[in-house]
Amino acid sequence: MIIRNTIKTWVIDFKKKLCFFLVLTLSFQSAKSQINDAQFAAYNTLIGGITGGIGALINKKKDQKWHKTLLKGFVVGLGGGAIAYSGKKLNALVAQKKELGYCWLSRAVFSAGNSIVENAASNRDFWSRWHYDIGFMRMEVEISGPIAFTPRFMPSAFGGVVFMAVNGEFDGATTLKSGTLTFRADRVNYASNLSASTASNGFLFINTLNKGYKFYDTYAHEMIHAFQFQEFSGINYFFNPLTNKWKEKSPRFKNTSRWFYGDVNFEAMLVNYFIIQKGYDARPRSYCNNFLENEAEFLSVKRGACPAE
Numbered sequence: 001m002i003i004r005n006t007i008k009t010w011v012i013d014f015k016k017k018l019c020f021f022l023v024l025t026l027s028f029q030s031a032k033s034q035i036n037d038a039q040f041a042a043y044n045t046l047i048g049g050i051t052g053g054i055g056a057l058i059n060k061k062k063d064q065k066w067h068k069t070l071l072k073g074f075v076v077g078l079g080g081g082a083i084a085y086s087g088k089k090l091n092a093l094v095a096q097k098k099e100l101g102y103c104w105l106s107r108a109v110f111s112a113g114n115s116i117v118e119n120a121a122s123n124r125d126f127w128s129r130w131h132y133d134i135g136f137m138r139m140e141v142e143i144s145g146p147i148a149f150t151p152r153f154m155p156s157a158f159g160g161v162v163f164m165a166v167n168g169e170f171d172g173a174t175t176l177k178s179g180t181l182t183f184r185a186d187r188v189n190y191a192s193n194l195s196a197s198t199a200s201n202g203f204l205f206i207n208t209l210n211k212g213y214k215f216y217d218t219y220a221h222e223m224i225h226a227f228q229f230q231e232f233s234g235i236n237y238f239f240n241p242l243t244n245k246w247k248e249k250s251p252r253f254k255n256t257s258r259w260f261y262g263d264v265n266f267e268a269m270l271v272n273y274f275i276i277q278k279g280y281d282a283r284p285r286s287y288c289n290n291f292l293e294n295e296a297e298f299l300s301v302k303r304g305a306c307p308a309e
């Protein structure tokens, strides 16, 4: 009964917060006609601030005051979001220098910022846990107590990787250079108008796109999509009260959950990209108006998704 009531309260609470979050995203969509750096900077820092603040409030300890907890989560989240944004921007180096090695650097900076947002959302010290993702594995380092390294499996990211693997062949050399899973195919079967696609923390590139400025420009663009899949990970911690209760009830769940990481951020990106931003169809020109496509193109090569407009 207590658990049922907790779930009920949590669901009502969660719905209210989700509405607020959707309003924020939609307000950015309506402002998409003027593409500029400040707009993307605000979007990224606010994702950190809002997910950090809401998460901190959900995970508030009994002796903490709600307004102080919310403010701390929001401010720390803003900081994390700003660092994550600067990591996204570093992908421009991939295009400028024609060097995939910069993907490791951009991911390191992005992941540091994203880790701070997650710590804010789980109401922990901002420096207490760090992660760096390789494909569907999350390399997590805990430093709040004795230093502990845990590789954790991300089921949703894995689903996206399987989807690309069945549509292409693994490109080991490019994967090693960029630190990001890359697959190859003659065409993108599920979206034949695209030359590359990001369906998880990894890419599917057509075989003919493998050198020259177009390859590096596109790779930088797709890297930003990979980070867009990750940026809502503060939401994962909204579920802590539920999973903690479950852990108390089931020692088996407690043990196995250590090796698994619920990556709801993956589904959040799909909702954002395909429902809020209306996907990539040529008609009714949803690709050109898609905020996430504009961000990926602007931060990598400083132009909008459809520059001829």
Ligand SMILES: [Zn+2]
Residues within 6 Å of the ligand: 221, 225, 293, 296
């Ligand atoms: Zn794109």
